Amino acid sequence: MGVSITNFGRSGLHDWMIQRASAVILAVYSVFLLGFFLTHPDLQFSEWKALFGHLGFRIFSLLALISVCAHAWIGLWTISTDYLKATGIRFVFQAAYVIALFVYLVWGIEILWGV
């Protein structure tokens, strides 16, 4: 059984582990943000900016962003190989989400390091 060239990791196990690990990172990130909002009831732009000014939080945000991309890649790849049986349509779909995720990633880095 060969590995498909369009899937994310090196093997099924790899994809599966990345899927789980990225889910945990995203959960922790969401809980952190939720906690931040709850402890800052009337949030000002300066506080928001200070949060993102912190290098640790920027790294954490980048990690979450990469997790979103990896998680979405694996999930969408799975869905496309389940439901899109015509090779041409499947390829166009896969190319579209790979490009979209790449754009989000670069754009996200630009935003994070632009503040």
Place this chain on the structure above:
Amino acid sequence: MLVSVYRYNPETDKKPYMKDYQVEIPEGKDLMVLDVLALIKEQDESLTYRRSCREGVCGSDGLNISGKNGLACVTPLSEAVKGGKLVLRPLPGLPVIRDLVIDMSLFYKQYEKIQPYLINDQPAPAIERLQSPEDRAKLDGLYECILCACCSTSCPSFWWNPERFVGPAGLLQAYRFLADSRDTATQDRLANLDDPFSVFRCRGIMNCVNVCPKGLNPTKAIGHIRSMLLHKEI
């Protein structure tokens, strides 16, 4: 009682259709679905279905019974009849040969893929390969599978990828040999399961567990295979 049966003869019918039969059910008895099929066959000889042992051992009369996969011979009407009506269809997801008979080639191909036999590279002992009672106990809940295909044909992942996803039945058997202390091919077996489809198409929805007429748990076996793969890699 009204029984609606899926009929399709590729030689004469353009499309499959549902045919209704009125069946007299003897009073005071909880017949099995297979008995009802026999009664219909008396009315209409052209109806085709598989059966053999009629007691849940051979695994040949798997059907979709009022929406749920099961063996006709061990499913009583009291469980199967919904709203006074019994609906019988072939197991879903595999090609229909005729009426309730499906082509199970892909199911068997997946079974073949996991090498469902003991592999041992040591010289054979004079009498037999011994196993401790504890090691033997690890095969309980695995060896009982009768390959009826009720589980794999209730699994959406198997419907969408029957050529590439081994399916619950095959994976239960894969684990049966992975767990066997007398088998020496564990690493090769694991290496053959590591691709994105064979095992990892399982999303754990447990339809297989819900329908298995032998009360087996393929989802649990798949979980064990995953952790074996994980231990091998880490």
